[in-house]
Amino acid sequence: MTRANSPRQFTIRPVPPFRLDLTVWALRRRPRNLVDRWDGATYRRVVVVDGRTMELAVRQTGAAAAPRLDVTVTPTPRSETEKWQLLRLVDRLLGLQIDLSPWYRTASRDPRLRQLADRFRGVKPPRFPTVFEALVNAFACQQLSLEAGLTILNRLSTAGGASFGTSPNVGYAFPAPESVIQMLPEELRNIGFSRQKAGALLDLARAIAGHELDLESLARESDDAIAQQLLELRGVGRWTAEYALLRGFGRLLVFPGDDVGAQKKLASWLGRSRPLDYAAVGLAVAPWRPYAGLVYFHLLLDGLSLTGALESDAMLASAKRS
Secondary structure, X not given: OOOOOOOEEEEEOOOOOOOHHHHHHHHHOOOOOOOOEEOOOEEEEEEEEOOEEEEEXXXXXXXXXXXXXXXXXXXXXXXXXXXXXXXXXXXXXXXXXXXXXXXXXXXXXXHHHHHHHHHOOOOOOOOOOOHHHHHHHHHHXXXXXXXXXXXXXXXXXXXXXXXXXXXXXXXXXXXOHHHHOOOOHHHHHHHOOOHHHHHHHHHHHHXXXXXXXXXXXXXHOOHHHHHHHHHOOOOOOHHHHHHHHHHOXXXXXXXXXXXXXHHHHHHHHHOOOOOOOHHHHHHHHHHHOOOHHHHHHHHHHHHHHHHOHHHHHHHHHHHHHO
């Protein structure tokens, strides 16, 4: 008989090719991310399902060409419905069932793109579990460096998210709208949000918690229709809307053209001596549509590789296996 608080393991076979390490890095972006945790071999995230705090732990046991993932859920799901909710969440987070064969065919026709695609072969386009989380990530990073934005997001999660485990292995769930609305504007200011961002965050959380806004239902709309509705929300500009389209709705056509870091990476990769503006980014990525968003993720990995993060990660994983 399975104890209520014991772990339960499931097996998932992603559409190949798949590499967990690269996909997790595309999701977490920097080592300091406390919500999406990675130790070189296992990806962990704390989630709340039907009011119950649980931890997902994902390991890859098959090669990229024949991938197999072992997913451990602690505590064990109480029902088949809860189990499938969790597995759908893992699928969304890591893009497991997305077939990227057309992307690789597109890349094969462009020597520069083929080199990039081959270098990071197996990465899938990750998505945040909710559009709310995607928008809050964007709010935190608006007009700030990614490092500063992640510091704010870490503080928000430790202040308002459910915790799981004990120190030094405690994990934090990303706070739901219902948790955020319990926080005072002053608390959000102390976390690092500006007055304007705190107001936008609280407005968004109240609208979702009060069932006045259903962001997930927008998934049935076109990219342009979603962007138009997002732009009507307080604190949402063009970059935030495009960021949410890519990382929240999984629209791979979108390359956030106002992303300063991505502009610089794209210009450098293309060998351009001058920075690219929004219009120039659009022209540059047009030949790669509908996969411009995948180029965005690949350039993110390229930047992480230049910092040594991916190589250090590989050495850590090797040490854990030995």
